[in-house]
Amino acid sequence: MKSRLAVMFVALAIVAALAVGASSAAPKKVAYIINGALGDLSFYDSGRAGVDRIEKDFKVQTRTIECNFDPAKYPQALQAAIQWNADVIFVISYGYEDLLAQYADQYPAKYWVNVDTVVENKKKTITSVDFVEEEGAFMAGIVAGLVTTDTSIRGVNPDKIIGAVGGEDDPVIRSFIYGYEQGAKYIDKDIEVKTVFAGTWDDPVRGKQAAKQLYSQKADIVFQIAALTGSGVLEAAREEGKYAIGVDSNQNPLQPGHVVTSDLKNVGDAIYGVFKTIVDGTYKPGAVLEYGLKEGGVGLAIDEHTQKILPAKSLQRVLEIQDKVKSGQIKVKRYQ
Incomplete structure (x- = not known):
């Protein structure tokens, strides 16, 4: 009887520890890296709107890193997100897809989400948002x-x-x-x-x-x-x-x-939706998420x-x- 109780206590302790671990691992910092610049009243601004919603609704810190279409800034932007200790990194990686894959392999504990193209890395940790x-x-x-x-x-x-x-x-x-x-x-x-x-x-x-x-x-x-x-x-x-x-x-x-x-x-909506899956535990690293007309990812105004x-x-x-x-x-x- 005592041995059975001991096993039960150990099991409960493990569950409690896992719960505490999950809570402590909740994202606190979200980075949004773009190859271009804000102010386009279009693609990049739409993504930033989603990040702003994340900041407001989930009480996390956010940071946008703009590369202004300068290839020299691509590695600097990725490194800046790492040094800032971002937990979740949304990336629009036109022009530096291979570099993104390298960083994702080097820092597998981060949530890497590539937006608008499909990028795969060796460790299969990059989730891609692919609009139809x-x-x-x-x-x-x-x-x-x-x-x-x-x-x-x-x-x-x-x-x-x-x-x-x-x-x-x-x-x-x-x-x-x-x-x-x-x-x-x-x-x-x-x-x-x-x-x-x-x-x-x-x-x-x-x-x-x-x-x-x-x-x-x-x-x-x-x-x-x-x-x-x-x-x-x-x-x-x-x-x-x-x-x-x-x-x-x-x-x-x-x-x-x-x-x-x-x-x-709807870049912002997609970014917000992916972040929700990270928070609720349904996020799947390495997945390719397709957003078409049916899913509300694209459509007419x-x-x-x-x-x-x-x-x-x-x-x-x-x-x-x-x-x-x-x-x-x-x-x-x-x-x-």
Whole structure:
């Protein structure tokens, strides 16, 4: 009897110790490392909004480390997060994926979460948040197709031409364009899609020049996929009396009457959701988490700005097609 009681006491002590350990291991510091810079009113700012929610709701310390597209700062940023003793490190790792994998292997006790691409390390500790860009961009193409084929919309010409301005030519932007083209062709197979790469992510002047080039080639609407550079695309739409589609965050209000919709990539929501799994114990190191239209990771910003430009019948069609993509009735092809 005594031996059985002793075993029970030992078991209870172990459970208690584990509970204390779990509590003491709760994340206290969260770092957000970005290859670019805040202030884009789009991708990076969306992620920061999620980090801000984490700070508020979970009472943790947070720190954003901006690399400003400077490769020399990538190792410095990762090292800064380590030296700050961050428990959870969210990383947008364009341009330094291999370096991230090295750091994750070197510091396996950290929670490493890579955002927007898939990065794998030898120790399988990096969890990747992978957005299905093609589905969101497909819906942007649907809207663009409905605009360019409807000459009752002010400023739309008879030519069925739409455009896209990318920051740099990389696989993620190609994924957007691939989905965008599919959406436009779903509306009308004769729609022509023209693309210009600005070659930079942080130069609105070059974004405006690229958009004006497309508008001069009779594009009615241009999809900006260029971070801060894309703000120039939206300005060009207003100056030329044409239309644009925003990206990543709701950019509809930035140039009222000219931004029909925005292709949302809910980076902040994804970051917040992953952090919740860390807190509640359901987090899975090394997992690849896909966020598409069905999961709410991507989608369109439809608001009063959209309603003032897009006729009601077209808006209804957008919603019907969106439901079909969510249900799987319409299959959007992946770029890779």
